[in-house]
Amino acid sequence: RLEESKSVVLEKPTGDFKRIKIAHGVDTRDQPIRVQGWVHRLRSQKGLIFIILRDGTGYMQCVLNGKLTQTYDALTLTLESTVEIYGTLKALPEGKSAPDNHELVADWWRCVGKAPGGDEAFTNRVAEGADPSILADFRHLVIRGETASAVLKVRAAVMRAFRAEYESMRITEVTPPCMVQTQVEGGSTLFKFDYYGQEAYLTQSSQLYLETCLPSLGDVFCVQESFRAEKSHTRRHLSEYTHLEAELGFVSFEELLEHLEQLICGTIDRVMADPAASALLKQLNPGFQVPKRPFMRMDYRDAIKWLNENDIKTDEGKDHVVGDDIAEAAERKMTDALNVPIFLVRFPREIKAFYMKRCPEDKEFTESVDCLMPGVGEIVGGSMRMWDAEELLKAYETEGIDAKPYYWYTDQRKYGTCEHGGYGLGVERFLAWILNRWTVRDCSLYPRYTDRCTP
Numbered sequence: 001r002l003e004e005s006k007s008v009v010l011e012k013p014t015g016d017f018k019r020i021k022i023a024h025g026v027d028t029r030d031q032p033i034r035v036q037g038w039v040h041r042l043r044s045q046k047g048l049i050f051i052i053l054r055d056g057t058g059y060m061q062c063v064l065n066g067k068l069t070q071t072y073d074a075l076t077l078t079l080e081s082t083v084e085i086y087g088t089l090k091a092l093p094e095g096k097s098a099p100d101n102h103e104l105v106a107d108w109w110r111c112v113g114k115a116p117g118g119d120e121a122f123t124n125r126v127a128e129g130a131d132p133s134i135l136a137d138f139r140h141l142v143i144r145g146e147t148a149s150a151v152l153k154v155r156a157a158v159m160r161a162f163r164a165e166y167e168s169m170r171i172t173e174v175t176p177p178c179m180v181q182t183q184v185e186g187g188s189t190l191f192k193f194d195y196y197g198q199e200a201y202l203t204q205s206s207q208l209y210l211e212t213c214l215p216s217l218g219d220v221f222c223v224q225e226s227f228r229a230e231k232s233h234t235r236r237h238l239s240e241y242t243h244l245e246a247e248l249g250f251v252s253f254e255e256l257l258e259h260l261e262q263l264i265c266g267t268i269d270r271v272m273a274d275p276a277a278s279a280l281l282k283q284l285n286p287g288f289q290v291p292k293r294p295f296m297r298m299d300y301r302d303a304i305k306w307l308n309e310n311d312i313k314t315d316e317g318k319d320h321v322v323g324d325d326i327a328e329a330a331e332r333k334m335t336d337a338l339n340v341p342i343f344l345v346r347f348p349r350e351i352k353a354f355y356m357k358r359c360p361e362d363k364e365f366t367e368s369v370d371c372l373m374p375g376v377g378e379i380v381g382g383s384m385r386m387w388d389a390e391e392l393l394k395a396y397e398t399e400g401i402d403a404k405p406y407y408w409y410t411d412q413r414k415y416g417t418c419e420h421g422g423y424g425l426g427v428e429r430f431l432a433w434i435l436n437r438w439t440v441r442d443c444s445l446y447p448r449y450t451d452r453c454t455p
């Protein structure tokens, strides 16, 4: 049959076959159309070939019959080959099922690019249950899968929703630089590089730049990659992650917390109102529940008490004491036990960044917040900022930071200061929470983490 098939030629039909994207199929039933895409699934049965075609906008069942199934390409067709199919979309009778309840009855088709079979076949590359490091090497193929592509689609919808939510609050988007000469979150996680002979870093956070925008643009936000040379090999740490940050002027700590609730809940409401995104979200995380407001507020000192009362130890197996940086495992156990969003507030000064405003009632603590979500733990870190120049200069000194490169940040307190605060939200952590993913690595297009910078 293979030999014979080489002489089978398909005659291309004349007439106007409208090129459509799969997602628009429902509107173009019973008309001549053509679609292009990748062979997602393939099955031969009783002289017919069934293809589930994928073009990124959706999936479409296509059926080839008669001579169309007898060509060399038909007999040797493989998963992930690209094809173009001409035909008519027909609604499926009751009792049969396919995406959008229709199928493309083909008049003509061609193979545009054949994918390999045998050892190199797609299914051998991304075999289910394969070693994670092999799957990481083949991430460029893994993203073609239904789960990975669904995560990426929800990610796009989430980014749209965040932007729409900011737009509705009249908060302006800016794009701060990635290459910087100041640190924000401590020297130990800085990626250094040579900048025309000077030391420079990949940004850890755009916060300092956002603060300078307040007098210029009012409240601002940005979506920027942040970089951390993390020593921690955990399922929620990346070396490069997408950081959604905002800075608000003339706010109190409580107003900052209320704004955060609105951002998180408003964004989720928008995603749930988007039919395609909410269907994917439900498919990935059927148990997802929209969080209720107000979020639980928990003082850091009460968290320490709670951990001890519930016999949750430090990584070293000890009881927690005030001053401890609550480790990921303990934080996760507490969040999962309480099983609601938590604003953990007022962390001790010594475990937090130099710029955080002290609590008026006790200067050893800061007006700071971590937002913890079940399944992931911390997804947001934020605080009120010191807004007095003298106090900030003292804080640089205490931290052993040279104030000189920060002159522009300090000027913020000199040229018309105001009470202000802001936060950073880890987009991959937010997604891991709403999509119930085991690791943030699954929520990044090409995740970077210790020892992984490819593909």
Ligand code: 4AD
Pocket (backbone or CB within 6 Å): 184, 185, 204, 205, 206, 207, 228, 230, 236, 237, 238, 239, 240, 241, 243, 245, 246, 378, 379, 380, 381, 382, 383, 422, 423, 424, 425, 426, 427, 428, 429, 440
């Ligand atoms: O708590 P962080 O370090 O706070 C800041 O960078 C502030 N300067 C932000 C601001 O106030 N503008 O980081 C904020 C958030 C964390 O809550 C977490 O969600 C995420 O960024 N994050 C990471 N996500 C993935 N991998 C990492 N290595 C991360 N480090 C922080």
